[in-house]
Amino acid sequence: MxxxxxxxxxxxxxxxxxxxxxxxxxxxxxxxxxxxxxxxxxxxxxxxxTKWFENILRSERFYAAFGRQLLFTFIILLIQIPLGVFIALSMPKKGFGVSICLVLMSMPLLIPWNVVGAMWNIFALPRIGFLGHYLALLGFDYNFTQSIYAAWFTVILMDVWHWTSLVVLLCYAGLCAIPDPFYQAAKIDGASRWAVFKYIELPKMKKVLTIAILLRFMDSFMIYTEPFVLTGGGPGNATAFLSIDLVKMALGQFDLGNAAAMSLVYFLIVLLLSWIFYSVVMKGEDK
Amino acid sequence: MANIKLENINHSYSLKTENNSWAVKNINLEWADGGAYALLGPSGCGKTTLLNIISGLITPTQGVIKFNDLDISNKLTIERDIGQIFQFPVIYDTMTVYENLAFPLKNKKFEEGFIKKQVQKISEILDLGSILNNNAKNLTVDQKQKISLGRGLVRPKVNALLFDEPLTVIDPHLKWLLKSKLKELQKQFNTTMIYVTHDQTEALTFADKVVVMHEGEVVQSGTPTELFEKPNHLFVGHFIGSPGINILPCEIKENSAFFLDYEIKKNVNIKSIKDKNIKIGIRPEFIHFSEIGIPVDIISVRYLGKCKIVDVVIRNINLKLVLNDQTHVPEKKAHIKFSEKYTYLYSNNYLVN
Incomplete structure (x- = not known):
């Protein structure tokens, strides 16, 4: 020994x-x-x-930002995960279409974040931008610089456009790793399309899907650049998510103590939620 | 249960259908109801393709498939009522063993009571009774493969059970057990079983009738004895038996076949031989030492338990002999003789009658 x-x-x-x-x-x-x-x-x-912490935990401003953040994260996960899975399932498995789809899917991920914000700013400009123009034509009173709903709609649409591809690529990789005999056995057993999804594809995608949800969850908590460029956190404070509020506090008001305490609380929240999510999902795994 | 007939099956995976791109070609086979068959051939010879054609996972480019003389070429896999077991066990991870076994029945909308009875019966036969409520995910490979098998057996009416090298991933000592289990099940259920393998021992022990495939074609189909004693194609002689058949050059002179200068077969029907490319095929088991005959030099003797393999050479042509371990092997020089009955002539690899 x-x-x-x-x-x-x-x-x-x-x-x-x-x-x-x-x-x-x-x-x-x-x-x-x-x-x-x-x-x-x-x-x-x-x-x-602990003065700054007491300040933060008593401040309404923090809870408001945190609430907006949670709502935003919840909505984008609710849209991006099912949509991503659906797109991944509809992508071709072989042939010419694969590379085209992969390139198309990677495009939004390759664009710098502030450019994404600027693009959507121009795209959604009321009456002038492509989106703004056609929404106006369809009779919607759409102005993301004035209406809270329009602002949220635009920010969420932008995030879905920007990040759904990440979910798609991860799920697609998971799907491609399923060996053919699984599908063949399902055919032999007379499984319906839904059963194939539920009993083969979804369980085999579980791990990548967990990663996708975790990444999207953490990234959405960090979202800063795109809404900053698009709405600047407005109108009012309507789209001031945690990090936008944090930067406002730290750099705008130079309130370093409160900002530091807030970022620590914020960091611990992300850590805690990710840990809870991961332990729940992975429970019973690797036994 | 059904009698399965394949008529003029050709299949190509690419759109071009030149002669060399056929995965399987000119397949005409009939599998009797309740028989145990093996499809034997090396990797890439088209045996899995043929199996998938029967189960409907692949639609053949040309040809007709009949179950009980009914054309089912255009029927879907599910309508064909086939069980198929793959090389790697396929189980549904999130289900228990019971749910796995019940899955094909649930899909066919059988009633709960019947499903329960059927699953119970099959799990007892396959010794899965004690783990019915376990999660299927954490079982051993052979248990998983038994579940795959069970999903095929559980259905009340199965036209055929197809096995695609099902024992490849199983440990050797369990392989033997599962193999006997399969054979036993075949007798018990009396279902047509088609067993694909590249392992001659598996094929010869499992099947009553073996179909040997080579480069997409069926080269011979017969009982294990037929394949051994009278190979229809040099590939069969080479692939079945260990060591394989001796392939020797041949010359035809006046109705007799000669190996070098030695006459080895008389009264050869030369008319049936059109091609000049003629070879002699003789199994090592049918050559023996004798007082007179073809003089050879002995190169080596290998002992393999009950028999020994002797390598000999004459004028740079190597031959192998298989003798039982009692036989005396002379040193260095000896004479050998071929059993005329088991000496065959092959023209372009096919047996000459």
Whole structure:
């Protein structure tokens, strides 16, 4: 039982430790620093204990933003996941169409986020943009800079356009991994199309679908650039989701203590919800 | 249960149908009701294609399939009432063993009581009774394969059970058990069973009649003994038996066949031979040492339990002999003799009558 002690392997992960330290650990710790202290200038910090947290957890503004965020995330998941699964199921499995579909699906994912916002801003301009023009022609009083409903409609439509492809690509990969005999056996057993989906495709897609939901959940909580460019969080605060509100507080009002506490609370919420979701879905797996 | 007839089946996976792109060609076969058959051939010879054509998973480019003399070529898989078991066990992960077995019956809208009775019966036959309520996902491979099999057997009326190399992923010691189980089930249910494999032992032990395929064509169909004693095609001789048939050059002179300078078969009907490409085929089991005959040099002797394989050479032509372990093998030089009855002539790989 003489185990060779060789700690040289640690050197191989040094670059990663270095990277993670600079892009995650140190910034996060800085935020923690701000969340418990107050600073004016010259790097003079005074200890504030949990004051900022108490502020945040008592503020209506935070709950309003959090509520908007939850509603937004819920709606886009409700649209993107079934739509993504449906599109993945309708995509061809072989032949010429596969590459065309894959390229079309990847397009929205390749466009920089602020460009997506700008595109949709122009696309949806009331009476001038393509969408605005035709909605007006159809008799809708559509103006996303004034109406809360129009603003939400546009932001959700934009997010669906931007991110459904991610769900599609993940599900498509899952579907392509199902061996032919499963479909053949289902045919032999006389399974209906719905039964094939329920008993073969869905269980085999479970893992990628979990990843897709988690990614979309976390990403939707981080959404900032596109609505910032499109609506700027307006009208009023109607589309000011958590991160937009956070940036307003941190940079607009330079209220660093409250903003830091808010981002920590926000971070813990995402972490907690993801963990709950993942443990529930993966329960009973790998037994 | 049904008598299955395949008439002039040709199938090509590509749209071009030049001669070389046929996956299976000129298939004319009849499978009697209740028989145990094997489809034997190397990988890529078209046996799985043929099986899928019978079950309707593939529609053949040309040809007619008949069940009990009824043309069912255009019927869907489900209407054909076929059970098919694949190389890798297919189970429905989210269901229990019971639900898996009941699935084909539920799809056919049988009533609950009947389903229960039927599943109970099949699970007892397959020794799955104790795990009926377990989740099917976490079982061993052989249990999963039994479930696949059970889904075929559970239906009250099955025209045929098709097996597509079902034992490939099973451990050797369980393979034997499952193989005997299949044979037993075949007798018990008296269902037509077609068993696809590239393993000659599996085919020869399972089936009453073996169909050998080679490059998309059926080269011979017969009982295991027929295939062994009188191969219709050099491929059959080579593929069945271990080691395979000796293939030797041949010359025809005045109604007799000669190997080198030695006459080995008399009264050959030369008229039936049009082609010059004639070969002699003789199984290693039918060559033996004798006092007089063809002089050879002995290269090596290998002992394989009950028999031994002797490699000999004459003028750069290698031959193999299979002898039982009692037989004395001379050293270095010897004479060999062919049993005339089992010495066959092949023209363009096909047996000359």
């Amino acid at each position: 003489n185990k060779v002690q060789n700690n040289k392997a640690w050197f191989f992960i040094l670059p990663v430790i270095f990277l993670v330290a600079f892009n995650a650990v140190i910034p996060l710790m800085t935020v923690v620093n701000y969340a418990f202290q107050e600073t004016f200038n010259n790097n003079i910090f005074t200890w504030q204990g």
